[in-house]
Amino acid sequence: MDYKETLLMPKTEFPMRGNLPNREPERQQKWEEMDIYKKVQKRTERRPLFVLHDGPPYANGDIHMGHALNKVLKDFIVRYKSMSGYQAPYVPGWDTHGLPIETALTKSGKVNRKAMSVADFRKLCEQYALEQVDRQREQFLRLGVRGDWWNPYITLDKEYEAQQIKVFGDMAKKGYIYKGKKPVYWSPSSESALAEAEIEYHDKRSPSIYVAFDVKDGKSVLDGDEKIVIWTTTPWTIPANLGISVHPDLEYSVVSVNNNKYIVASGLLETLISEFEWEGHEVLKTIKGSELEYVVAKHPFYERDSLVICGEHVTLDAGTGCVHTAPGHGEEDYIVGQKYGLDVLCPVDDKGMMTDEAPGFEGLFYDEANKPITEKLDELGALLKLTFITHSYAHDWRTKKPVIYRATAQWFASIENFRSELLQAIQDVEWIPTWGETRLFNMVRDRGDWCISRQRAWGVPIPVFYGENGEPIITDETINHVSNLFRQHGSNIWFEWETEQLLPEGFSSEHSPNGTFTREMDIMDVWFDSGSSHQAVLEEREDLQRPADLYLEGSDQYRGWFNSSLSTSVAVTGKAPYKGVLSHGFVLDGEGRKMSKSLGNVVVPNDVMKQLGADILRLWVASVDYQADVRVSDKILKQVSESYRKIRNTFRFLLGNLHDFDPKENRVNVEDLKGVDLFILVKLQDVIEKVKQAYEQYQFSTVYNTIHNFFTIELSSFYMDLAKDTLYIEHANHPARRAIQTVMYDVLVAMTKLVSPILSHTADEVWEHIPSVEEENVQLTDMPEVQTFGEVTELKEKWNHFMTVRDDVLKALEQARNEKVIGKSLTAAITLYASGEVRQLLSSIEQLEKLFIVSAVKLAGEADEAPEKAVMFENLAIVVEKAEGETCERCWVVSQTVGQHDEHPGLCSSCAETVLTYY
Template identity: 70%
Template structure:
């Protein structure tokens, strides 16, 4: 007889290799054909609603790894919620307006805007955006992200635009919207105003100049002829200078250097002296800033005055304490000058070119004018020093080119009018990580106004009309009418029709006696677009509600979508649009560097999918501390792939050992399970609790480590290992064998369900191989089981926890014996164990089949420590077993040969064979 034929060896067709790059697309197609998302929503209908509101990515270009991190994190949450008692819809969205699409058409597609009307160009922008959405949608689905992909929300959709107009109208109705002239961030490269959220900082090399402004009227404080010294890194703003700001409470000094007199802040005298190479400057007068109010100086090269003004914004952190003030190019400058009745002078046009208001520099680009202006200052004797510095400077986040401050007439949302309400809501929201609250709170606390107008073509128009006397018209009637028109025709109707055809029929205004009206040509900031999604989506869809349970985006969205959504929502409802904010960091390469084409370190999601599969990428997402910046590289993914293989092989082993198990007929009741099996079922419940807690707290790395360690330590190194001696050797219906199979089944099904939100392609595949009617339904359409209490007695899990520690001691002894060549494999060993304490003795005496659990041929308990080696809990003696190896179970036994019919077998195996074969 071939004894191999009498063994119940593992059997499964579940493949060892995942072959994910080839199999995932097939499985995704199957999900689509079976309408898995729709079935999931139908299955959970009537359950409590859990709304994760998707922050819309911009519809331009292929996905980068940051997109993948973001969407996969969201998928973890909605999949988990749908499997734990909630209805969790996921409606993806896209942001579609703005400069990048305009640029893509004019530069990449070579579209000549001058040959097209605005309406025609906008239609081309819309078509381009929809094409980009199709491309990105396909790539998101390839990541395994489940959602209502056929019905996304898109900011260019008619209903969405109509809802956005309602938000604008409600804010206007409350008095929060106004038009005014003030300096704003201006991008010459985009030819448009920018909001703070559209600014990023990069290093820039700039000239650093000290300039003297000669006093012409000292107002009795100064004699005249003194030079007030200013310092600036923007010489190009000198043509717009109208004054010099001093702090009213600072001490200032008049110093004599050779034959000239200069004015600087007393605290900065030493710094300025070093910068200007002054030797022994003589202080001849000291005064408070407030005493110098309205002293007159002369502009260095124009025939006009530059007035000394008082301002609390002046500091002594750098410079001279006397601040060059150009109200057309700085917010503090603007407000200080306004208090002195000075109108903003802004001699720079939309493209950053000097106008005729800057004689001598007309036609020059502002940055190029730095040199000529500096030369002019030197020519007139006003330039005291010129150097160059590299400093952090605001740039347009789209074009990556420097911005300027420029006073223009813009539309603003007055955040300060409801700022306190926003701050109260920030305190109410839950933040993950907690520092997010402080970050957004500080941003809002100092915020005055939000510039919401942009000088572009592709966007939602600002729905304002102008009367004949240029009075802006924003009424409830006009807003309601425009919203209705947009819902019917889309926002392009604004550019297709004349103002009179856009106004409600019969509309009149006292400001237009002749019945003539014009319309605003600016569009809204794209952050107003996406920031209105709480109205367009949360209120606009039946499967959503406001507030959403969670917004989850990158940490850059504190100044972006988190901020704009909060501002518009509090403005119109008084409440935040979200209950929880979760933010994630940026994805860096393996060395912690930002990914860029120049460095050649970009890793695209599609590349990872083609090489390793989406489930590996998803498992990587679960493994990282995403709330900080995270790293990805081939080496990192290699480690994740190894963890994946461990999990997959664990599943495969359990599947193979359930080949003859029918959960309907072969299950063993929990109370009848072997004690070690009860313990492993107890460990499973602990894992279930910990994993669910990880999901609930959005701590996905907890899940990764819990499951990986459970598979690698509890299962592979213990439960799956020792159980082979029972599963393979005993008869099919052996009680001990069925007990183990029952727990294998529960471990397998529970782990598969727990991991379905993370690696759905793999768990879907595993589920198809699990025996029993339970698995006839797709695993995504099941609920994760609630943890159960396995032990009534708290002492039992403690007993087995302690045994696992004792087992570690024994394994150390076996390893040392192997190194000394006393034994080869552990089944060659006979061990003697001496407990060091009463608890350990009690634990070991209460465990049956000790040799099986320790995977040795014989294990004896003794009181005699002679010949043993000491460890933490036990002394252990390892000997080579004197018996022969059984040809069937490979255990060394002195009973081999006792059975005359099967002399190659131990008596245990001989009995099994005779009874069953």
């Protein structure tokens, strides 16, 4: 007789190898065919809404690991919420306006921007943007992210643009929108104004100059022959100088050096003496800054006055305490200049070229003007010192070129007018991590007004008309009319139609008695686009609601989308657009470096999915502390793949040993479970509780570690290991076997649900192989509920203690194996010498042979009575010997009962009885 035929070995069609790169796309195709998103929404439609609002990625190029991290984190949350009592719609979005798309088209060589109209160029931009949306959508879908992918929101959609116009109109109506000439970040390389969110900082080498301004009128405070010393790293702004700022409360010294009298802040005098290498200097007198107010100095090379004014922004951190003031080239300069009636002089054009308002330097690029201006100052004897410094300097985040402050006529959102409401709204939001609140609070507290106009073609136009007198016209009538036109035709009509066609029929205004109007040709900042999504998406769509429950983006969005969304929402509704904000860090390489093509350390999501599969990438996301910067590399992904393999093999073992189990027919009542079986079921409840709590708190690494540890420690290394003999050797309906299968079935169903938000493809695959589940897909189920089994503290303590003791036994067996005393553990007989709690524990447990997977166990004397050859542990000594008897041909146990049965001489008595009775 072939005794293998009598063993109940595992059987399952669930493959050992995941082959994820090939199988996942097939599964995703199945999801699409069954419209899994719609089915989930239908199943949960009467539940409370949980809205995670998608921050729109920019539609340009393939997705990177930051995109993957972001979208997968969102998918974890949405999937979990839909299995936890909520309806959790997920509407993905795309940001589609702005300079990168214009640049991509013009650099392609296929578009001659100058040979076409703005409207025609915009059509090409739209076409390109939608192509990029399709490209990225395919890649996000490949990640296994579930959402309303074929009905997303896109900022170039007509409905979106129509709502954005209304947001602008509401803000204008409340007095939050104005036009003014003031310095803003200006990118000569983009030829456009920029918002703070579009600025990044890189090192730049700049000239550092000290310049002496001759006093022209001392106002009875000075003699009139002094020189006020300023310091600047932007010599090109000297032609725009109109003043010198001093702090009213600081003390200033008049210092005599080499027949010259210089004025500097007393607190910086020692530093400047060293800097200028002054010898034999003498402080003639000291004077408060407030006394210097309205002293008049002369511009170094123009016939122009430079007024001494007082400003609180002056510090002793660097320089001279006397600050060169050019109201056209600095925010603080502009503010203090306004107080003193200074002009806003800006002798630099859109391209960064010096204009004829800077005689002698016109036509020079601003940065190239530094040298001739410095030479002019030196020639006139005004230059005290020239050096060069490398410092952190503002750059255009898209072109990576330096930006300047430049005064131009722009449209602004007045943050100052509702700053207190913004700060209160921030305090009403839940921030994860908590430092996010402080970060955004400080940003909003300190930020200036928001420049929302851009001098570009591709974007939503600013819906403003002008009368014949040049006054801007923004009324409810015009805003509603333009919004409706955009909803019907899209915003391109602003550049296609005549102004009269864009106005309401019969429109009149006191600003245009002759009925002649013009329109604004600037577009809105793209951050105004995406920042309007709370109205253009959350309010526009019936399946969503405002405020959203959660915004989840990278930590760079505190100055980006979190900020712009807050500003527009508070301005329009008085409240934040989100109840909670969760942020994540950046993705770095395995050594903690920023990824870059030049370093060759870029990990591409598409490559990872082709080589390893999306579930490996998703498991990596779950494994990291995403609220800080995270690392990824081939080595790290290999480690994650090994964790995945263990999880998959555990699922496969569970499935394989349930091939003949029908939960309706073969289930053992919980009341009849005992010992280790009940212990594992109780441990499962702890896992369920801990994992669900971690999901609720967005602690996905805790989810990962809890599941991984349960699979590898309690299940694979312990319960499944010791359960094999019973599962394989006992007859099908043996009570002990059915008890184990009952526990395994509950573990399998619960764990498949718990991992589903993370291993979305694998969980679906497992679910298809679980016997007798009613739902067609695990995504259409709810998270498992925690069951209670009465008082289980003693049970858990007992079996947790036993697992520790078992580890000691396994170590002793391994040592004996290395010493060639035994082969496999079933060839061993062990004698245990135990004291105290260990002895009490071992005495209370039956069938220690099966639990230790050996052929014989004997509990002997106390631990201190053990022979010298014993392996010693705390309160336990173990003697491992070769078991006496013959090896059973069926169960491989070494037993002295082998050979006692005539019909089956190769079997032990237990196996012989089983074979005779059931086979």
